[in-house]
Amino acid sequence: MNGHSSAPISGPPAPPSAVQQSADQRSTRAPLHPPPLSLYVHLPWCVRKCPYCDFNSHEGRGALPFAAYIDALLADLDHDLPLVWGRTVQTVFFGGGTPSLFPPEHIERFLQGASSRLRFAPGCEITLETNPGTAEHGRFELYRAAGVNRLSFGIQSFDDGCLQRLGRIHDSHEADAAVKLAQDAGFDNINLDLMYALPQQTLAMAEYDLERAFALQPAHISHYQLTLEPNTMFAAKPPQGIPDDDASWDMQEHCQALLAARGYAQYEVSAYARPGRQSAHNLNYWRYGDYLGIGAGAHGKLTLGHDASILRRWKVKHPATYLAGAGKADAIGGDDRIDPERRPFEFMLNALRLVDGFELDLFSLRTGLAQDAIAAPLQQALGYGWLEIEGGHVRPTEAGRRFNNDLVSLFL
Incomplete structure (x- = not known):
């Protein structure tokens, strides 16, 4: 899967109001708060x-x-x-x-x-x-x-x-x-x-x-x-x-x-x-919290307050290479800053694994995006019967849990 289009999915079409959303709406920002x-x-x-x-x-x-x-x-x-x-x-x-x-x-x-x-x-x-x-x-x-x-x-x-x-x-x-x-x-x-x-x-x-x-x-x-x-x-x-x-x-x-x-x-x-x-x-x-990853091949995800960005960092995989470079930039396998367009998919890839789902407010707190950034795919998922939303809480249905990969791909 790439970062710009969703995989073909069978099911009822999304309501027109959900898909006629401007790029300006999708990129609306919200404060980005460092999570646990x-x-x-x-x-x-x-x-x-x-x-x-x-x-x-x-x-x-x-x-x-x-x-x-x-x-x-x-x-x-x-x-x-x-x-x-x-x-x-x-x-x-x-x-x-x-x-x-x-x-x-x-x-x-x-x-x-x-x-x-x-x-x-x-x-x-x-x-x-x-x-x-x-x-x-x-x-x-x-x-x-x-x-x-x-x-x-x-x-x-x-x-x-x-x-x-x-x-x-x-x-x-x-x-x-x-x-x-x-x-x-x-x-x-x-x-x-x-x-x-x-x-x-x-x-x-x-x-x-x-x-x-x-x-x-x-x-x-x-x-x-x-x-x-x-x-x-x-x-x-x-x-x-x-x-x-x-x-x-x-x-x-x-x-x-x-x-x-x-x-x-x-x-x-x-x-x-x-x-x-x-x-x-x-x-x-699963709640898109932060984690510092250390050790050979370890991955981390960190919210950086000074520039309101999300960083993924991973360490070199081979133990001998890691031992030789630990404590220096040599041990870093790579850094990747997660731009706002990728954050909805990353958040959903984790949060939609939870049986109880998530509060919509949590999406904004963790991604720094307003809720309208996911309005269209949420409506699509509702139409397919994969999600239910009640009182600001989003929860995958049994069908949504069974077809989790298809559900998450809506947010690409």
């Missing part, structure tokens, strides 16, 4: 690259340079600090790769260094992604002592055959054991990642995965469909037995009903939580 700020930290190494993974992850060979990488992260943070002077960090997220490869003392040193440079909000949510195959007795107590208060386990499945076909390094017993170790260490804010529509998976197997997850009583479950992403091993050589679209849709509907029945309310396309346990970090992304 998060910190994303990328730890790029893993034990083994999974065949479906398109993240910036690199198999660790030999002794990993943990201490040097923490030094690089703090230098990277120092370099970007002028972009966020005076702002408070609401959430921190360690993603990867496999962040749980890093010993707790290195996570603690980073958090101490970061909190001495940036103000952390009281009760700041600090999440560490964890692979069950790297869990060790005693480590979780030390992560808690370091300041981590939320864990996200990459379980993917509790079926050993599915795990093997996905190239995971853990089995179902290790998955159970790792979560219980974390709970014994005092963690009660835990997310489990599960995938469905896996090679050779049936509806009964997808249900079994959820039942095993429910038995562990996590606060949050991420439940998403396996997709064949470009530049992955699975894209080059698709595995046998991937369920077709109809079977995948049946799994999604059946599992959504199971999650709701067990008290996990869906609040985003693939996110389900018990009351009050939504991921604050991810909610900030």
Whole structure:
């Protein structure tokens, strides 16, 4: 998709009043307010690259340079600090790769260094992604002592055959054991990642995965469909037995009903939580909040008050290149200022993933554009039955959630 025209979409035509809107109206400005700020930290190494993974992850060979990488992260943070002077960090997220490869003392040193440079909000949510195959007795107590208060386990499945076909390094017993170790260490804010529509998976197997997850009583479950992403091993050589679209849709509907029945309310396309346990970090992304990204391949999005602009910045991907350049411009992979014409699409790409949608006022606060900038595509989406608007609140319908890509493309 390009930035100037929408993809062909079937459906009723938009009302004439919605499409006869001048360019002057579409570009009307509003004050641009800096939103809540998060910190994303990328730890790029893993034990083994999974065949479906398109993240910036690199198999660790030999002794990993943990201490040097923490030094690089703090230098990277120092370099970007002028972009966020005076702002408070609401959430921190360690993603990867496999962040749980890093010993707790290195996570603690980073958090101490970061909190001495940036103000952390009281009760700041600090999440560490964890692979069950790297869990060790005693480590979780030390992560808690370091300041981590939320864990996200990459379980993917509790079926050993599915795990093997996905190239995971853990089995179902290790998955159970790792979560219980974390709970014994005092963690009660835990997310489990599960995938469905896996090679050779049936509806009964997808249900079994959820039942095993429910038995562990996590606060949050991420439940998403396996997709064949470009530049992955699975894209080059698709595995046998991937369920077709109809079977995948049946799994999604059946599992959504199971999650709701067990008290996990869906609040985003693939996110389900018990009351009050939504991921604050991810909610900030989906509400078009700001986030400072540090680490190899990390992306950030920042609202700059001095010139009312929105900046996207990303860091170089390869760990060796990043280590050599951290703290200097050499570590910056690129900068992109998001012009006003692109902001409606960017905002909707995130906000329309939320089941409850967004307040129209939030669009103006986050983008610096008046609401008339999206009047035409909103009317189109209403005509197609993809959105409902009530009292200044925009919410995707069930059809809008199912055809999310088509819905979002209206705002290009």
